[in-house]
Amino acid sequence: MLDLNTIQSAVDTAHRDFGQAPGGANADYIPFLANIPSDLSAVAVVTAQGDILSAGDIHYRFAIESISKVCTLALALEDWGAEAVQQKIGADATGMPFNSVMALELHGGKPLSPLVNAGAIASASLIKAKNTEDRWSRILSMQRKLGSAHIKLSAQLNESEQTTNFHNRAIAWLLYSAGYLYCDPMEACDVYTRQCSTLLTTVELATMGATLATGGLNPVSKEQVLSANNTPRILADMTMEGLYDTSGDWAYTVGLPGKSGVGGGILAVVPGVMGIAAFSPPLDEVGNSVRGQKMVASIANTLGYNLYKS
Numbered sequence: 001m002l003d004l005n006t007i008q009s010a011v012d013t014a015h016r017d018f019g020q021a022p023g024g025a026n027a028d029y030i031p032f033l034a035n036i037p038s039d040l041s042a043v044a045v046v047t048a049q050g051d052i053l054s055a056g057d058i059h060y061r062f063a064i065e066s067i068s069k070v071c072t073l074a075l076a077l078e079d080w081g082a083e084a085v086q087q088k089i090g091a092d093a094t095g096m097p098f099n100s101v102m103a104l105e106l107h108g109g110k111p112l113s114p115l116v117n118a119g120a121i122a123s124a125s126l127i128k129a130k131n132t133e134d135r136w137s138r139i140l141s142m143q144r145k146l147g148s149a150h151i152k153l154s155a156q157l158n159e160s161e162q163t164t165n166f167h168n169r170a171i172a173w174l175l176y177s178a179g180y181l182y183c184d185p186m187e188a189c190d191v192y193t194r195q196c197s198t199l200l201t202t203v204e205l206a207t208m209g210a211t212l213a214t215g216g217l218n219p220v221s222k223e224q225v226l227s228a229n230n231t232p233r234i235l236a237d238m239t240m241e242g243l244y245d246t247s248g249d250w251a252y253t254v255g256l257p258g259k260s261g262v263g264g265g266i267l268a269v270v271p272g273v274m275g276i277a278a279f280s281p282p283l284d285e286v287g288n289s290v291r292g293q294k295m296v297a298s299i300a301n302t303l304g305y306n307l308y309k310s
C-alpha cells in the first residue's frame, strides 16, 4: 500500500493540472444542470482503510445522476442474486448512448446493461418493495450506505427532471411491452428519476468507490453493506458500460472500472485498494465529465493502478 503523502500529492497534481482543463459543456437537457457553475472542480480518494485525501471544491454537493445506477444495481443484486439480474436485465455493453432506444430495439427489448437508462429503470422496477415510497426509500438507503448518510434528494433537481423526462417514460413503456419491466412503468420511471436527483460530495462519491473496492465494507462507516459476492459483478458492469459508449476507450486508456453521471461526477475503483472520484460539470459529447476523466486518469496513472497491468 502506498503512503498517504504519495496519494495526496497525486490528488493535488491531478487537480492542479486538470481541474480547469478546457472543453465540454454542462448537460442542458435537464434545466437544473445547465445552471451549475462550470468552473467547479474537485477530486478525492478514499482508501480501503478509510483514509480520505482530496482537493478542490470538496464541499460542493452535485447531482449523482447516472452514478445512482450503480447503487440500484447493488440493491437489485442483493434482492435477486447475480443470475436473476443477468437474466432479467442483462450483463453486456450496448455500445450506444445511455438513453438509446435503438439499443433496445436491436435486442428484443432487453436492456443488456443495468448502467444505461433502460437497464436502470428495469433495476428500479426489480427492487422488492411494498409501494412507490418503499421502493424509493430502499434505493436512497442503499446510496447512503454505500456513500454517506448525508446524501439526500434535491427537490428542485427532482422537479426539473420529473417535468422533462419524457424520453425515459417512453423507455419505461417499451421495456414493459417487451416484458423487461417488473413493476408499474411510471412508478419505475418516477423512482429512477428521484434516484438521479440526489446530491453528494466528491468525498462521498469516492467512499462509494472504496466500498465497492473492499467487497462491500464501507471503510468510513465500517458497515458491511453488500455481500462480497456481488461487488465483482458490479465492477464488471462498470467496466463494460460505466462510461457509456466510450467505456472501451476508458478501459483501454485507464484500465479501471468506472462510472460517470451527467451531473459531472465520475468514479473509478481500484479493487482492494481505493475509490477515486472527481467532479466538474462540463461534459464531452457522450456525457462524461471532461475534467473528471482527466483527473481520475491522472491519479490512477501516477499511482500505477491499472487492472490489466502484470
Ligand code: GLN
Pocket: 064, 065, 066, 067, 098, 099, 117, 161, 168, 193, 196, 260, 261, 262, 263, 287
Ligand atoms: N437522469 C439522467 C437521465 O436519465 C441521467 C443520465 C446520465 O447521467 N447519463 O437522462
